[in-house]
Amino acid sequence: xxxxxxxxxxxxxxxxxxxxxxxxxxxxxxxxxxxxxxxxxxxxxxxxxxxxxxxxxxxxxxxxxxxxxxxxxxxxxxxxxxxxxxxxxxxxxxxxxxxxxxxxxxxxxxxxxxxxxxxxxxxxxxxxxxxxxxxxxxxxxxxxxxxxxxxxxxxxxxxxxxxxxxxxxxxxxx
Amino acid sequence: xxxxxxxxxxxxxxxxxxxxxxxxxxxxxxxxxxxxxxxxxxxxxxxxxxxxxxxxxxxxxxxxxxxxxxxxxxxxxxxxxxxxxxxxxxxxxxxxxxxxxxxxxxxxxxxxxxxxxxxxxxxxxxxxxxxxxxxxxxxxxxxxxxxxxxxxxxxxxxxxxxxxxxxxxxxxxxxxxxxxxxxxxxxxxxxxxxxxxxxxxxxxxxxxxxxxxxxxxxxxxxxxxxxxxxxxxxxxxxxxxxxxxxxxxxxxxxxxxxxxxxxxxxxxxxxxxxxxxxxxxxxxxxxxxxxxxxxxxxxxxxxxxxxxxxxxxxxxxxx
Numbered sequence: 463x464x465x466x467x468x469x470x471x472x473x474x475x476x477x478x479x480x481x482x483x484x485x486x487x488x489x490x491x492x493x494x495x496x497x498x499x500x501x502x503x504x505x506x507x508x509x510x511x512x513x514x515x516x517x518x519x520x521x522x523x524x525x526x527x528x529x530x531x532x533x534x535x536x537x538x539x540x541x542x543x544x545x546x547x548x549x550x551x552x553x554x555x556x557x558x559x560x561x562x563x564x565x566x567x568x569x570x571x572x573x574x575x576x577x578x579x580x581x582x583x584x585x586x587x588x589x590x591x592x593x594x595x596x597x598x599x600x601x602x603x604x605x606x607x608x609x610x611x612x613x614x615x616x617x618x619x620x621x622x623x624x625x626x627x628x629x630x631x632x633x634x635x636x
Numbered sequence: 637x638x639x640x641x642x643x644x645x646x647x648x649x650x651x652x653x654x655x656x657x658x659x660x661x662x663x664x665x666x667x668x669x670x671x672x673x674x675x676x677x678x679x680x681x682x683x684x685x686x687x688x689x690x691x692x693x694x695x696x697x698x699x700x701x702x703x704x705x706x707x708x709x710x711x712x713x714x715x716x717x718x719x720x721x722x723x724x725x726x727x728x729x730x731x732x733x734x735x736x737x738x739x740x741x742x743x744x745x746x747x748x749x750x751x752x753x754x755x756x757x758x759x760x761x762x763x764x765x766x767x768x769x770x771x772x773x774x775x776x777x778x779x780x781x782x783x784x785x786x787x788x789x790x791x792x793x794x795x796x797x798x799x800x801x802x803x804x805x806x807x808x809x810x811x812x813x814x815x816x817x818x819x820x821x822x823x824x825x826x827x828x829x830x831x832x833x834x835x836x837x838x839x840x841x842x843x844x845x846x847x848x849x850x851x852x853x854x855x856x857x858x859x860x861x862x863x864x865x866x867x868x869x870x871x872x873x874x875x876x877x878x879x880x881x882x883x884x885x886x887x888x889x890x891x892x893x894x895x896x897x898x899x900x901x902x903x904x905x906x907x908x909x910x911x912x913x914x915x916x917x918x919x920x921x922x923x924x925x926x927x928x929x930x931x932x933x934x935x936x937x938x939x940x941x942x943x944x945x946x947x948x949x950x951x952x953x954x955x
Contacts, residue, residue: 524881525874532877589859596866606831609838612862616845619869626876633883 492540492617498625501535530555532622540618547611548618550599 509531534555537548593608594600597615600608819825836855843849843858846865852858 521878521881525878528881529874529877532873589856589863592863593859593866596863596870606834606838609835609842612866613838613842613845616842616862616866616869619866619873623869623872623876626873626880630876630879630883633880635883 492614492621495621495625498536498539498618498621499628501539502532502622502625502629505531505535530558532626536618536622539622540614545611545614546603546607547597547599547615554598 506528509527533551537551537555540548543549543552590605590608593612594603597608597612600611603611819829839855839858842862843852846862849858849861852861
């Protein structure tokens with residue numbers, strides 16, 4: 463379909479606008495837009511080939527599938543297992559599909575800081591706890607790690623939003 | 637010698653900085669060579685006169701940045717010191733006694749009284765670094781086996797840190813934390829402070845990321861703003877996915893037949909029923925395959941990650 467051509471044109475034109483990688487000490491680089499685009503399109507095509515579109519008719523159902531596909535593709539595009547939140551997202555998606563996902567587990571240095579953090583965790587839900595609920599996989603992370611994951615997550619989310627916006631703009635009838 | 641023994645007998649005295657004690661090695665040397673050893677408690681301060689004044693001078697020196705060269709010179713004299721391990725605990729005792737009894741010593745030395753405010757301030761500073769004696773004594777004990785310690789330095793002693801840390805630095809896996817004046821320095825609060833600084837650094841990073849967060853003062857509001865931003869992004873994704881689902885009731889992603897021809901024919905607005913040329917293949921290498929399973933058909937597509945050139949003329953997709 464030609465809308466794909468349009469989209470790919472748009473992506474190629476937008477390719478130069480990449481997000482600047484921020485800190486030197488903390489690495490929160492995300493890949494460029496077309497990586498996200500490729501993954502998303504791939505997931506969408508998988509979606510449509512899987513379900514012939516006669517049966518799932520309601521827009522809501524399709525919307526939910528698209529949303530899930532968007533998150534999964536985002537997690538893959540962002541470097542699938544190198545980030546905690548992407549791993550958690552993929553694990554969650556695979557669990558919903560009754561699949562078992564295996565990741566290479568990294569060695570984690572457990573310091574005594576974690577124990578002291580748990581001691582003070584019985585408080586009214588404050589901002590960090592809300593953040594933990596928002597960011598996937600944020601339940602058991604140190605706060606500094608949570609911040610790092612949040613930064614990367616925000617970058618990837620905004621990239622995904624741009625990709626989807628391009629898609630919708632390309633697909634919507636003029 | 638009985639001088640050092642006498643000083644070593646006093647116990648329970650608190651901290652000195654490594655700087656002062658190291659300087660006191662020199663002082664001690666001069667003290668021993670010049671003054672007769674008198675060891676009673678009564679004449680302690682009399683004995684202490686010279687080291688007190690010199691101690692006060694030295695303590696005064698450490699405040700001023702101009703004297704850092706002096707300090708480094710004095711510190712450079714550490715290695716050939718003739719004393720054994722006993723001197724340094726006694727040096728610490730000496731310093732503390734000197735600092736405390738400088739008030740008493742005013743009656744003997746007129747110009748010490750002028751320095752009591754500085755000495756009291758120095759006492760605060762001196763007390764602010766409790767475990768330094770241990771590290772210093774261990775340093776002086778064995779420069780070869782370097783125990784791993786956290787180094788705590790004051791703000792003004794940046795050059796001093798170089799001389800000291802050159803001794804210890806190559807083996808320290810610990811975080812170098814800087815203790816500021818008037819802050820607690822036991823291990824827990826140090827670790828807490830390091831952790832807090834890490835968190836604040838990440839928070840600054842997040843602040844740059846989220847638009848409109850640099851104006852806000854205070855961490856709680858910044859955090860709220862960040863949470864709002866994440867929520868808005870997630871809602872945007874949901875909205876766009878709904879729009880996608882609504883816009884395209886019949887998504888046909890048969891990308892085998894897609895070709896992005898020259899720009900003219902692309903934007904003509906007709907999205908159906910065009911004829912396409914055949915595509916070539918994308919070079920599918922350099923991309924790691926996903927190791928996790930998906931419920932759909934596994935598309936073993938490899939994409940060149942860093943070098944994707946989506947030229948509109950040659951879009952090659954095979955999915």
